[in-house]
Amino acid sequence: MSAALAEAGASPADVGSLISPGGIEAWRVESDFVPLVAVAFTFEGGAAQDPPGKAGAAQMLSRLLDEGAGPYRSDAFQERLANQAIELGFTTGPDAIGGSLKSLTAHADEAFELLRLALAEPRFDEDAVERVRAQTIAGLRYQANDPGTVATKRFFAEAFPGHPYGRPVSGTVESVAAITRDDLVDLHSRILSRGRVKIAVVGDMKADELALRLDHVFGALPEESRLDPVPDIELQGCGKRVVVDLDVPQSVIRFGVPGLSWRDPDFIPAYVLNHILGGGAFTSRLFQEVREKRGLAYGVGTSLASYRRTAMTWGYTATKNERVVECLDVIAAETRRLSEEGPSDDELAKAKDYLIGSYALGFDTSTKIAHQLAQIAFEELGIDYIRRRNRLIAAVTEEDVRRAAARTIGAAEALVIIAGRPVGI
Template sequence: MNLVDTAPRTATSPTAALPVATASGIEAWHVESPVVPLIALAFTFEGGAAQDPEGKAGVAQMLARLLDEGAGELSSDAFQERLAARAIEMSFHAGPDSIGGSLKMLVKHADEAIDLLALALAKPRFDADAIERVRAQTIAGLRYQQNDPGVMASRRFFKEAFAGHPYGRPSSGTVESVSAITRDDLVAMHRALIGRGGIKVAAVGAIDGARLADALDRAFGRLDLAAPLKAVPQTAIQDLGRRIVVDIDVPQSVLRFGMGGVPWRDPDFIPAYVLNHVLGGGSFTSRLFQEVREKRGLAYSVGTSLVSHRACSMTWGYTATKNERVGEALTVIAEEIGRLISEGPSDEELQKAKDYLTGSYALGFDTSTKIAHQLVQIAFEGLGMDYIARRNNLVANVTQADIRRAAARTFADGKMLVVAAGRPTDF
């Protein structure tokens, strides 16, 4: 039985997060809840795949996959057996700007779980057999993805949108780059990223502040300060207005399209977020869903989202349609963007978007794990511990003037970079 997913959450409120500071200088956000005897921990370090060495894309992701493949005196098998014996869930992940992880454990196994996390972070083994196993798995996945139109469209989009920039490289690497990664590369990346200086931590569950501070010192306090990160220059989508075909012999083309955006840390992010909901982020209620799918039957799914990285932000969209209807689908998408630029949403659309976004926000906090991850993301973005309490008011107060300003910043003149993976006949 998964306690964290089934227990009532009434005793846990993410808006009641409190700061915890440890003797070694680790700072965390803490939500104490005695509802179930479980603790969820989430953490993130500054720096991710954008720090990969030139020609060796995939190092950060490979590092994340190897952190729990043996540590200290424990081989990979021994480490995993210790986790399984206590039902401890430990995972790591890497994105463009960060590497992080999570830990979930029963209170009675918390000490052992924290000790294993400390080993994984401070003393990963990087054994040759583990490296080669993870390398082989990664390469097999990359080769399989070469036949996936969605993956190929996304990869080509980022390659063209951010040509010459770290964001233009595939985070998971290529067959060639992953083949070239050495143990020394992994050790250097570990030294650069895994340090206590830039860590953000959140903990939710049946643990008080004093015990949490002690646990955090044991988990992270022995880490060195990370080495200085490489500067990642600010960038934006290149070649707006360009259309690119990735030739794949399939009856349906997968489309990826993008234009400007607003970073999460920007005051205009919330208006842009509401605007995006109206355009393509609102699932069944969005303009694109109604116009592209419901009225014309051009696609099964279509949508947009805001992407916010440290050095770039954008509006990112997706759909898939028959090769012979690609041009029609793109025309409809462009027309709806144009209407929002010139007319904006109706007052009714705006109010419905705000009602949905405020009413559904709590759904992202229905488990301890979700709360911990949300808090860490908010801390990583520097939005402040009171963001959760402020966020719905920010959404509710968005005006038509705010929407017009956000549209000017994100949509500009409506030009998009578009990549189609397939064989479109009217592109």
């Protein structure tokens, strides 16, 4: 048995749960090795909650949370963060608005107070709103000629037509221009609630102190969110090839098939399958066949995407316009072969060794641990998932991989988007 498999039961972090007097739960890893604390949190409800015709609202909201809050306008708020070397940031995805905080323990009072203000009392000052709007629109105009961005946006539009997932998280020039301050205030009140947040805290902070800080920060938020329902959807357009005309010498390609969510019993076998197909960087089948053997592309790969209401296996590559057809044929043939024949014993063993042995690399800083825990909590995988995860991978068999393949890469022909001027399509 390999060293990685022998250590499959090892956990890179010992995780505990804490519930504050106000009923707010956080997963925590206490460590005084370094005098700092890292916090990660995820609120249910992201870009899928954007108002109709105003895609990009949730992203604008997240970018404005630290652009002035409470008594502090933007410059003053940022100055207080900088004076104490406090790191505070927010992100938006289709299903969530997330954030993180990192501070020296000595500055925890200031850090947690600024976090409370950002979450509960954002100002949405007119000058800040217009500045963030202008920055967003400038970015969108710049990206309009970027083949990778164009291909990705078109992929989601074709894969999830008429669905919130089909809208770009960053919006469009027109939709961002239409967003009002009232839209941002309403979205903030609907999404940011203490009842729909997952919190992880890592570092030098005792349980009783953390409990009080949780109530101070998150207790200031409404109890419940007011989210619009988002319907389930399967990836659409399978077998379809769409060309987005761009005058570039190399076409950028996005392709995808239905997938499995994190909470599906076959997700772990699908994860191993994906590593063998295209997720394993230099060792994957697609990398070997597309780049190493034929020189069709500099890079090629696949990954699993799991959302609240759908999941997919999707991939990327880029190649000369003259070789797009050949490249797509190789990808389709290799995907079909893996689905029909399954992996070799050697491929399966090496994939499991790598996925088990590399897992701890995602836990080498307090911030990484906090983000991992918040994501695991958001996906409802259980507080013991870190301890179980490597054992689950070690137990994957060839039969498991074949079953996962039949439900994903073998279930349908891929939806393919090509941004460029491919010859022969």
